[in-house]
Amino acid sequence: MATDGGSSRVIAGRYRLCARLGRGGMGIVWRAVDEVLGREVAVKELRLDETLSADEARQLRERMLREARIVAGVRHPHVIVVHDVVVEDEQPYIVMEVIDGGSLADRLASQGPVSPAQAARLCLSLLGALRAAHARGVLHRDIKPGNVLLEAGTDRAVLTDFGIAQVAGATTLTEYGAFVGSPEYTAPERMAGGQTGPESDLWSLGVLLCAAVTGESPFHRDSLGGVLHAVVMDEIRPPSAVAPLLPAVHGLLERSPERRIDAVEAERLLSAYVTTGTMPPVPAGYTPAHADVRVAERAAMPVDMPGFPADATPSSVPSATSAAALSEAPVPREPGRRRSRRSALIAVALVVAVAGAGAGAAAFLLDRGQDHDDPPASSAPETTHTTEPPSETSGDPSPGPTVTVTEPGGDGRPKVPAGYRIAQDAEGFSLAVPRAYVRERQAPRVFYVSADDKVRIGIKSTKPVPGGPMAAMRSAAAKGPDNNPGYRDGRVTETTHNGRTAALWEFTWDGFTEKEGARHTLDLTWEEGGRMYDVWVSAPLARKGEAKRHFDTALDTFGVRGGR
Structure with missing residues (x-):
């Protein structure tokens, strides 16, 4: 690890910056020592470009402090802990627990995919973190392997980087007309500019579940257009390695958010698999909790999104499928409808997304930043x-x-x-x-x-x-x-x-x-x-x-x- 610019700096009279742990779009994360309590911490430092206007710099500072408030309010063993927030020379710093170990993305790159059982345990931990966040009205909106830290020695999964999270009812400090997040892990309703809720985070968790056992997102493509097409329109064909987890994967990757399984059902399926080695099917006629609320919230959302048939439930997909059969069993298409009409509607949804739906300022933008x-x-x-x-x-x-x-x-x-x-x-x-x-x-x-x-x-x-x-x-x-x-x-x-x-x-x-x-x-x-x-x-x-x-x-x- 580099020590450039860190070893001689002490902020707030107590935090000595020692070594650079990483760098992202908003700043640098340092390994540091709290010289008052004598413990190691991680310090996230906002580094402002000197060419930014005063208003742009102010917004970035407010956004970072907002992230700190969000994370500090979500207390869970699998959510990064915020110890302190300090401002020195008008620069904000977030002081967090330090996690010795890399991200899930690092693990996949260096060691390859994990077993279905490991992936199920990992996602159970993240489900707990999401339920805690959602209970406080916080949507993470950027769940991906790079934002999941794995503690060395324990493999404790820790959800981090709430930089683009959204709090229900709060004004977002983001750019107008921009779309944020990582496209391969983003729910189709967000792509189409519809209102989103906890189920959008659950879609991202479903993608992460696939990525953990295969090494990459099932929506990975070589271009942004290809990713959009895959997320919103292509048949979803889970790789054969996903077979043991298929009921949960199909339930989480249901394109209609009203029909997507909720956190309680996902937890039931994954817990059963971890305990017994077999994942039960989703109950026949399953309806997610508060589905009527979901429908009301999304009345204006583009309709006819491809996914399960209108008269089917996730349980209509076999709970145990052979590797050979998987390649023959994509997510079922809607019967009795002409594909050309649905394709045209999906093309319209993509145009809506590309025309600037959504909000935020981070790694990925569709139009007005596309x-x-x-x-x-x-x-x-x-x-x-x-x-x-x-x-x-x-x-x-x-x-x-x-x-x-x-x-x-x-x-x-x-x-x-x-x-x-x-x-x-x-x-x-x-x-x-x-x-x-x-x-x-x-x-x-x-x-x-x-x-x-x-x-x-x-x-x-x-x-x-x-x-x-x-x-x-x-x-x-x-x-x-x-x-x-x-x-x-x-x-x-x-x-x-x-x-x-x-x-x-x-x-x-x-x-x-x-x-x-x-x-x-x-x-x-x-x-x-x-x-x-x-x-x-x-x-x-x-x-x-x-x-x-x-x-x-x-x-x-x-x-x-x-x-x-």
């Missing part, structure tokens, strides 16, 4: 073609969500190289990125990320700073050792970009974790149209050539809405 590929506004002729994410079904040519890829031509801009696409970003710029890269947003940057999460293209638009691009890059480089463990070979060079003064910062560093390994980063900043743009690519050192190619392509094709 990676969509609409042709840029221009009087010059352009050639476009459409692609459809591949469906796992066959025989019925029902339409899926359409992604438009733009091949510029006739306007003087470089042609998009093979394997790339133009991303017309909602932040007001466009650029070419590899086709499989997925958009994420961690304020104040927008990222386009490779499927293996190892290569990242980052773009930031801010107000110009005194001294221009060179001053901005020199300031960033001066902080390089603090923000980038193992920082070395850093250099800032004055250059130009499309005739405008620019500054290039290039450096090598060790990544935030030992597993991440040595990385190389290229970063160019320039001013255009009254804004300062910053484009960088970071990749493993062994993929330095690939990173340079993506960097050059991004800069060659970069355009600002209303300008070049």
Whole structure:
């Protein structure tokens, strides 16, 4: 673990920051020592970008303090414990229990899937945490393996990162029109912009249950469009490894939230499996508790979502299914309806989602923060073609969500190289990125990320700073050792970009974790149209050539809405 920037700092007169444990969209988590009580703690520090406006910085501070209040109010053995909240020099810090051990995502990456029994015990722990949170009106909204910590030696599962949680009746400190969460683990009703409740967290738990025994989400695809299609429209075909847990999986991954099993029923099924090794079926005619309330709350939600037949219950799916039969037994389709009509409605639901439904500001946004590929506004002729994410079904040519890829031509801009696409970003710029890269947003940057999460293209638009691009890059480089463990070979060079003064910062560093390994980063900043743009690519050192190619392509094709 790196100690850069930590070992000499003491906050609130008692918490000595010792080693960096991790870094996320809102800041850095440190291993620290409470020098008053003589115990180790974890301290989450909000790191604000100096280019943020005073109002933006204030909102981020309020959001972090809100997270602390939410977590402190949910007391459960499987929810991270908040010890203290301090503010020093206007910077908030959350002091939490330290969990020695990595996340479930780390476990799956290093050791592979767990057994069905282990997965059932894990999800039982998380069900308890969710029931405690839901009882206080708190929805987590981002349940995924990366947000589940596993304590070394005990394997105690701890739910963490309530940064985008929602409290019933509370005003959210998030961006208008944005969608938050991790798309592979997000419930279809959230994708479609419908009102959500505890059942949306239960869908995410069902996806996590599958991921624990297979190594990845059943909705994993190579593009955002593919993920959307899989979550909202594709037949759900649980892998054969999920067979022992099938009743719970089918009950939790019921696309209609009104028909999805609730926490009590999920707990009954998983507990029975842990105790007996066999999971019972969902009772015939099962209706989740308060289903009438669910229906009333979602009266305006898009209807006809695919899932179980209208006259079926989760118990209609066999409770014991062979591996061979699993591949032949997707979630049943609705009888007596034409698939074309349902597909059209689902396409509409996807359009609703892409048009900016939902709320929040975190890793993933759909429109007004979406990676969509609409042709840029221009009087010059352009050639476009459409692609459809591949469906796992066959025989019925029902339409899926359409992604438009733009091949510029006739306007003087470089042609998009093979394997790339133009991303017309909602932040007001466009650029070419590899086709499989997925958009994420961690304020104040927008990222386009490779499927293996190892290569990242980052773009930031801010107000110009005194001294221009060179001053901005020199300031960033001066902080390089603090923000980038193992920082070395850093250099800032004055250059130009499309005739405008620019500054290039290039450096090598060790990544935030030992597993991440040595990385190389290229970063160019320039001013255009009254804004300062910053484009960088970071990749493993062994993929330095690939990173340079993506960097050059991004800069060659970069355009600002209303300008070049």
